[in-house]
Amino acid sequence: MLASSRGFPRATFARMSPQMRLKAIWLLPPAAWFVVFLLVPYLITATYSFGHMQSYRYVPGFSLANYARIFTTAPYSGAIAQSAEIGLLTAVFSSILAYPVAMVMAFRVTRAAARSALYLLVILPWWASYLVKAYAWKTILGPHGILNSLLLSLHVVESPITILLYNTASVVLTLTYIFTPFAVLSIYASLERIPASLLEAAEDLGAGGMEIFWRIILPLSVPGLLAGGVITFALGFGDFVAPALLGGADTLMISTIMINLLGVANDRPLASAIGIIIVILAFLLIGVMGWAERRVTVRI
Amino acid sequence: MPPAIELVGISKDFTGHVRAVDDVSLAIEAGHLVCLLGSSGCGKTTLLRIIAGLESPSSGRIMLEGRDITDLPARERNMRMMFQDYALFPHMSVAENIAFGLTIGPARRRLPKADIQARVERYLDMVQLGPQRDRKPHALSGGQRQRVALARALATEPPVVLFDEPLGSLDAGMRRSMQGELRQIHAELGKTFVFVTHDQEEALSMSDRIGVMSGGRLLQYGSPEDVYKRPESRFVAQFLGRSNFLAATVQTAEPGVARLALLNASCIVAGRADLHPGQRVTVMFRANHAVPAGSAPPGALHVEGLATQRRYFGDYAEHTLRLASGEQVFLQTPPDAAIVDGMLRMAVPAARLNVLVD
Numbered sequence: 177m178l179a180s181s182r183g184f185p186r187a188t189f190a191r192m193s194p195q196m197r198l199k200a201i202w203l204l205p206p207a208a209w210f211v212v213f214l215l216v217p218y219l220i221t222a223t224y225s226f227g228h229m230q231s232y233r234y235v236p237g238f239s240l241a242n243y244a245r246i247f248t249t250a251p252y253s254g255a256i257a258q259s260a261e262i263g264l265l266t267a268v269f270s271s272i273l274a275y276p277v278a279m280v281m282a283f284r285v286t287r288a289a290a291r292s293a294l295y296l297l298v299i300l301p302w303w304a305s306y307l308v309k310a311y312a313w314k315t316i317l318g319p320h321g322i323l324n325s326l327l328l329s330l331h332v333v334e335s336p337i338t339i340l341l342y343n344t345a346s347v348v349l350t351l352t353y354i355f356t357p358f359a360v361l362s363i364y365a366s367l368e369r370i371p372a373s374l375l376e377a378a379e380d381l382g383a384g385g386m387e388i389f390w391r392i393i394l395p396l397s398v399p400g401l402l403a404g405g406v407i408t409f410a411l412g413f414g415d416f417v418a419p420a421l422l423g424g425a426d427t428l429m430i431s432t433i434m435i436n437l438l439g440v441a442n443d444r445p446l447a448s449a450i451g452i453i454i455v456i457l458a459f460l461l462i463g464v465m466g467w468a469e470r471r472v473t474v475r476i
Numbered sequence: 477m478p479p480a481i482e483l484v485g486i487s488k489d490f491t492g493h494v495r496a497v498d499d500v501s502l503a504i505e506a507g508h509l510v511c512l513l514g515s516s517g518c519g520k521t522t523l524l525r526i527i528a529g530l531e532s533p534s535s536g537r538i539m540l541e542g543r544d545i546t547d548l549p550a551r552e553r554n555m556r557m558m559f560q561d562y563a564l565f566p567h568m569s570v571a572e573n574i575a576f577g578l579t580i581g582p583a584r585r586r587l588p589k590a591d592i593q594a595r596v597e598r599y600l601d602m603v604q605l606g607p608q609r610d611r612k613p614h615a616l617s618g619g620q621r622q623r624v625a626l627a628r629a630l631a632t633e634p635p636v637v638l639f640d641e642p643l644g645s646l647d648a649g650m651r652r653s654m655q656g657e658l659r660q661i662h663a664e665l666g667k668t669f670v671f672v673t674h675d676q677e678e679a680l681s682m683s684d685r686i687g688v689m690s691g692g693r694l695l696q697y698g699s700p701e702d703v704y705k706r707p708e709s710r711f712v713a714q715f716l717g718r719s720n721f722l723a724a725t726v727q728t729a730e731p732g733v734a735r736l737a738l739l740n741a742s743c744i745v746a747g748r749a750d751l752h753p754g755q756r757v758t759v760m761f762r763a764n765h766a767v768p769a770g771s772a773p774p775g776a777l778h779v780e781g782l783a784t785q786r787r788y789f790g791d792y793a794e795h796t797l798r799l800a801s802g803e804q805v806f807l808q809t810p811p812d813a814a815i816v817d818g819m820l821r822m823a824v825p826a827a828r829l830n831v832l833v834d
Contacts, residue, residue, distance in 0.1 A: 375565035376530050381577035381632065382551045391580075396569045472567075 218455065224448035234444060242449035251428060252450065256457075259413045259430040262348055266412030267359075267405040269352040274359035274404060279393075281360075283366035284376075298360050300448065306354065310421050313350040317422070319343040342424035350418045355411050359404035366400025367393065398472045406465050430454065479503040479638055480668035481527060481752050486536035488522055488692075490785035496522040499532070506635070506684070509662050509669040512678035512713070514689035519558075521640055521674045523689070527670065528557045528638050530764030531586040538798030541635065555636035560644055562625035564613040570624050571596050571609040576810045577632040599627040602661065630661075636668045642712070643678065655682055678714050680704060709834060710758065718794075721807040724831075738830070739801060743777050746830050751818035758832040763794060765828040766807040779805060783820040795820055 192200065216393065225243070227236045247253040277298065285291045301309065316322050317340040324336040340346065357456065376390045418430035423429065437447040481504040497519045503512050510730040512520040527538060529550030536590055537546045546554050556577065564573050578592045587595065588684040598604045603623035622642065623685055629637050638807055641652045642658070662669050673679055679686050680700045686698045688711070696703055696712045707713035710721060724738035729751040736743050740758055751757070761777075767780055781797035793811045799821055807822050814820075 216599070371561065371563065372565035373559050373561055374565060376550070376558075377559055379550045380528060380530065380557045381580065381628070383576075383580045384551060387580050391576075392565060431784075 184438075199252055205474065214353065217225060221448045221451050224445050225452050227277060227445045229443055229445060232467035236272070243453070245446065246449055252270070252433065253274050255428045255430045255433050256450075258344075258428060260457075262351065262415075262427075262429065263409040263411075263417075264431050265344075265348045266351040266355060267409040269285065269348065270356045270359040270408040271401055271405055273356050274363050277360050277369050278397075278400075282370075283448065298357050301354070301357060301444055307417060309354055310350055310417050313346065314421055317349075324451075329347030331475045341422060342427075344423070344427055346422040346424075347418050347429075348402070348412075350422050351408075351412045351415055354418070356410045358407045362407065363397060363400040364405035366403075370396050395472070399469050402465050402469050406461065409461070414454070478539070480508070480767055481670070482539040482542075483523075483527070484537045484539070486523065486526060486538065488519075488531065489534045490525060494830065495692050497526065500536075500689075500692075502687060502694060502697060504668060504670065506584060507666050509526065509659070509671070510680060510685045510687065511671045511673055511683040512687045512689055513679040514678060515674055515715075516746075517577070518689045519692035520674075522692075524557070524638050524640055524670065524672045527636075528555060529553045530557070546659070547758045554634050555638060556629040556632060556634045557638040557640065558625045558629045558642050560640040560642075562613075562621050564621055564624055564628070566613055569610045569612060570605055570616070571600065573624055573833040574614070574627045576597055576628060576723055578751045581713070593828050595631055595633075602630070608662045618645060619654070622646065626658075630667075638751050639669065639671045640682075641672055641674070643673075643675075647830040660684065661675060680716065688715060690715075698784040701820045707760065707832070708829065710760070713830070713832065715759045718806055720763060720807075721832075722759045722760055722761075722801075722803055722805070722820045724759045726751050726753055726757060728767055729753055729755075734831070736829075738776065741777065741778065743826055743829065744775055745826055745831060748831065751831065756834070760830040760832055761824045761828050763806040764792075764808040766809065766824050768810070768813065769823045775826045775827050776823040777826065777829060778821065778823045779807065780819060780821045781805070782818055783815050784799065807818040 189197065192308050200295050223236070223282055224234070226238045226240070227234055228239065228241060229235070238333065246256075277294075279299075281291060285294055314321075319336040319338055320326070321340075323340060324333070325332045327469055328336065373471075374392055374396075383391065414431055415429070416435065419429040419432055420429050423432075434450060437443045437450070481502075483500055483502045486500045487495060489495050500519075506512055506662055509829045510701075515521045524534050529545070529548060529552075531810055533546070537544055537551075539545065540555070550760060563789070565576065566587055568576065569779045573596060575592055575596045578587055579596060580586075586592070596604075600609055603626055605620060605623055606629065606801065608616060608620060612792060613624065616624065622645075626642070629639075643654050648655060648694070655678060658669075671679075686703045687695060690711050696708050697704075699787065703712060704716050707716065707719075713719040713721075718776045722738050724743075725736040727737050727742060729735075730747055732747045735745040735746060735753050736759065743759075752792060765829055767776070769780075772778070779797065779799065781799040783795045788798040788811060791811070792808045793813065794806055794808050795813075796804060796806055805822070809820070809822060
């Protein structure tokens with residue numbers, strides 16, 4: 177159906193039944209969107225990644241030198257590792273925080289109105305700008321922030337402490353705060369699908385609350401946990417604002433490097449190579465999660 | 477021996493709703509297979525859930541083998557329930573589902589591993605699911621799932637097993653064979669089974685006792701024959717079988733014999749203490765108890781009317797008759813019953829007439 181391949185699709189189209197043709201026509205816009213705004217940019221990026229810069233000019237080529245540089249240069253590979261670490265911590269803490277909230281929403285709150293209200297509370301933070309929320313944590317954790325004022329007034333500390341801000345912990349804290357709603361909704365979606373009769377059956381067979389949780393609820397919510405984990409990991413991995421605002425000198429994330437490479441160093445081929453590596457990592461992650469989900473997911 | 481289950485004045489009010497269960501008292505004998513029968517919304521499922529402990533009664537007490545269990549949570553009551561949707565654990569295999577009830581609670585109270593294994597084997601065999609032991613529920617047919625649910629409920633060997641419309645989602649053929657199997661399992665195990673069903677045929681063919689429910693009340697409790705032959709109320713008569721009701725007046729009431737006036741005739745029926753002359757009563761009889769007028773025994777009630785509709789069922793036909801009194805009755809006749817000038821004449825033996833005092 178693409179302009180590049182002419183005769184063949186037209187012949188196929190002619191042989192289609194009217195219903196099939198209608199489906200093909202409906203599929204065309206999303207397919208075109210996918211190709212123009214996803215596939216083509218990836219291909220362009222991939223092409224760039226094989227070239228190099230010479231006297232501030234891009235020279236096309238076919239060399240893996242950029243990739244070799246990324247894996248052998250500590251700041252680059254280290255940044256990917258640190259991004260992954262922060263993404264992972266964000267995913268873990270978000271899931272731990274989100275699970276009880278999702279449990280309450282799915283099982284404890286039975287009135288529809290109360291459930292809607294809780295749902296609204298969970299997504300309410302999204303009405304505020306991401307930047308504002310990141311800044312808010314900066315004010316909370318800063319030397320003259322709310323937390324320090326509190327500690328000072330309680331005479332827990334004599335002078336403002338600075339260890340609260342500009343480190344990996346403050347970045348993870350902020351990212352967890354911002355992305356937890358994604359985990360809540362994803363876990364809630366899988367908990368909500370567990371029929372009440374399963375919990376009743378477990379109780380009827382003699383199971384107590386903890387046994388019902390470990391043996392029925394948790395296993396059946398793994399798909400939601402995985403989905404929430406992937407989303408929060410990806411968002412934490414690629415985040416730029418939180419590390420820039422709250423990260424310390426030792427917090428070097430991949431997004432920061434990208435900005436520098438594109439904006440300051442003007443090394444587009446190297447930035448493209450990093451981009452391609454991230455895309456490959458993302459596909460690997462999705463593949464592993466998909467495999468894990470197929471192994472544990474059951475039809476309810 | 478105390479009754480397996482005894483309910484004393486059980487009521488249940490749901491907030492904002494009408495009374496779901498209304499003052500039900502009932503003693504279920506150990507080893508009986510009991511059906512709670514009624515149409516949807518009659519409170520039978522709520523009553524079953526109260527017995528199971530999944531719902532707490534607003535008032536009344538529940539005894540299990542003479543012990544008050546009203547305040548015990550479901551998991552501590554020694555009974556198991558088979559759920560209408562089976563409620564199989566989708567992430568566990570058939571064997572794991574059956575073993576679930578045996579592998580919970582503190583380890584010291586559990587059976588040794590080998591015994592659990594043996595128990596699971598036994599119940600897999602009983603429901604003939606040995607070859608499917610490692611399958612997940614979604615890979616089973618409806619009938620097989622139903623068997624897993626049954627085996628899971630039986631595996632902990634509780635004295636009482638509760639069934640919420642256990643055969644509701646099976647097709648007619650499966651239903652019949654499962655009814656037979658359940659009866660056989662019941663006979664083998666000798667446990668108390670309590671069923672909830674809306675299917676009168678199922679209730680009649682399977683139970684030792686039937687409890688007919690309507691509007692949250694238990695209208696009648698007795699053996700299938702009792703409930704079918706001697707319904708105590710119009711509702712019970714109507715619910716079990718195709719019934720006809722005719723207005724009648726008591727003419728004489730002697731001990732052992734009573735004479736009723738109905739349909740411009742009089743009829744002698746078995747006397748009852750609660751009948752007295754001049755009293756207006758209702759006479760009930762079943763559509764299938766009519767016989768051709770020519771072969772009626774003496775003393776039978778002759779029913780003659782305008783045949784307004786005929787439905788053919790193969791072995792018999794069912795006619796709707798409009799009587800001279802304006803009343804309407806349904807009669808089953810041989811398929812070739814003669815209709816002369818639009819009129820059909822049948823008779824109901826006096827022994828088939830039931831007097832209801834409303």
